Amino acid sequence: MTFAFFLGAGNIIFPPLAGFLAGENLNSAMFGFLLTAVGLPLVTLIAAALAGGGLPTMGRYLPAAVVSVMATAIFIIIGPAFAAPRTGLVAYEMALKPFLNDPGQTTLTLYTIGFFGLVLLLSLNQGRLLDAVGKVLTPILLLLLVALAVAVFVSPQGTQPQVAEAYMAQPFVKGFIEGYNTMDTFAALMFGMLILDVLRQKGVTDKRVQSRYLMIAALIAAAGLGFVYVSLFILGGTSLGVVESASNGGEIISAYVLSLFGAPGLWILAAIVSLACITTAVGLVSSCADYFHRLTGKGSYRRWVAINAVACMLVANVGLNTLISVSxxxxxxxxxxxxxxxxxxxxxxxxxxxxxxxxxxxxxxxxxxxxxxxxxxxxxxxxxxxxxxxxxxxxxxxxxxxxxxxxxxxxxxxxxxxx
Incomplete structure (x- = not known):
């Protein structure tokens, strides 16, 4: 469950591009990325376990207003400002764009209206309709990534690109900062509370046992994320020839899947990524709407869902590359x-x-x-x-x-x- 929390479809677009741009400096860049994309969420969850909870418990020595501001900032970042709009853009880049000859701004606008319109409808009941679907989608997405990883190691489709200027002088630091894009450390501050709540619902009430289970879950999630990120880094680092240039990791993955498995593989990838992005978006929009509804005490939950969904649609229209650069x-x-x-x-x-x-x-x-x-x-x-x-x-x-x-x-x- 903890692994599923972190494995969003949006996260898989960053390692391939970093691997592609790092070239022969791939190992240094990858190590830096893993520190912030895997190491920091891991130590954050362990800290939450030691403190007995997430952000509110860890921040109990800070003024209550500061903790509230931090929580609000995190929900804005993982909600309508960056992470939630990114789900729609990743779905667009990997599920629709590869099949279009000349996509433009109009295409993106129409897609984001449809995507976040569906997210709005599904979020009105706080995403319960997608609970069962999400439990099925994550294993399928993981299986696809495992198959892709095996293929990358056994039958790489291209060669190593040249080092891009950004990764020439300080590849470790560049990879370290790129790992921020996953936003998983912010998420871990919130997931700690959620996981402990799940353990209590399962009848685990002893705090030491709760902490131990949370630490074990964090280690399992870190191992899974590490495997996914390493394989995707290597995919990007062996993709010259499959792509000659790329502006985001979604383009690289789509091209690699097409090269390995042909058109059927691309259709399967498109379907899985679309559904995974929708479930992630519903979870983010629902949680943000619920938080702001409880924080302000004004407006219904449904109104906050509508506000968040519309905000996500508007932000998504800047495009994936612009959104990442702004974030x-x-x-x-x-x-x-x-x-x-x-x-x-x-x-x-x-x-x-x-x-x-x-x-x-x-x-x-x-x-x-x-x-x-x-x-x-x-x-x-x-x-x-x-x-x-x-x-x-x-x-x-x-x-x-x-x-x-x-x-x-x-x-x-x-x-x-x-x-």
Whole structure:
């Protein structure tokens, strides 16, 4: 179940393109990607298990308003701003575009209206109609990816491309930041609560046992995701000849499947990806509508579903490549905050003053992450070039760890845990 939570159809488009662009630097880029796309969600879920819950429990030493703002930002990012519109665009790129001769903006607009119109209808009952379908779709999608992985290792269809400029100087760092695109660390902050709720429903009430099961589930999910991402990286890294150039990973996967299995394989891929994207979109739209309905106490759940679905449709019309490029500065700015919360959660037993330490670590991560995000957005941030690792978009790292050291040393006596 935990693996299924993370394996969205949108996630499979990033490793092939990174593998294609990395060329001979594939291994370094892949390792960096795996750290953020697999390692960070894994340690986040384990931190949630240790804390006994997700974001609300991990953030209990922060002001309640800050936790609410973080939760709202996460729901916006994985909802109407980026992740949910991306599901429709991935379905368009992999399920419709390969069969069209000259698709344009009109085609995309009509498709997104139909896609998110269907998502709207299915979300009105909070996605219950798709529960059973989702349980079937994930194993089928995984089987297809396994078959594709085996074929990539046994019968690669192309050769290794040349290294793109973006992956020439710092392939590890570029892969590390590309892993942000999966947004799975944000999701893990929410999934921790959901998985613990499922365990309680199954009759598992002992907190130690709950934590152990959550850790085991996290390891299984990480192993599955690692296998999928590694195989897709290698697919992209052996696809020159199958494609000569590509602007996104969906194009590479579609071309590779066509080369391996012919037109029938492409039709099967189109059907599975379409259904998988719809189920993911319904889950995201439903959860976001439910969250904002409970947060504001205004408007019905159905009204929030309509607002989210329309917002997703509008955002999706910018196109997949534009959406990804716009999301990168936001993710570069926000990811350090999530990492800082996880780091503080692990260090909590060593803190003498957890309230001060948590707030210091989170403030520093946010401030320096914002600097990195503004640089990624193309703003002139030359005044900060003196910061270590600023040139590679990771100026937040050393200040955040320095704040953690100060947080551990500060305080004369251990504070009582905040309820």
């Amino acid at each position: 990168i500065p936001v993710l570069v700015a926000c990811y350090p905050v999530a990492v800082a919360l996880v780091l503080a959660t692990y260090l909590r037993p060593l803190m003498r003053s957890p309230v001060f330490a948590f707030r210091l670590i989170m403030t520093v991560a946010f401030a320096f992450g914002l600097i990195d995000g503004m640089q990624a957005a193309g703003l002139n941030m030359s005044a900060f070039t003196f910061l270590p690792m600023f040139d590679i978009g990771m100026a937040w790292v050393l200040p955040t760890f320095a704040a953690a050291v100060i947080g551990l040393a500060a305080g004369k006596s251990r504070e009582q845990a905040v309820a």
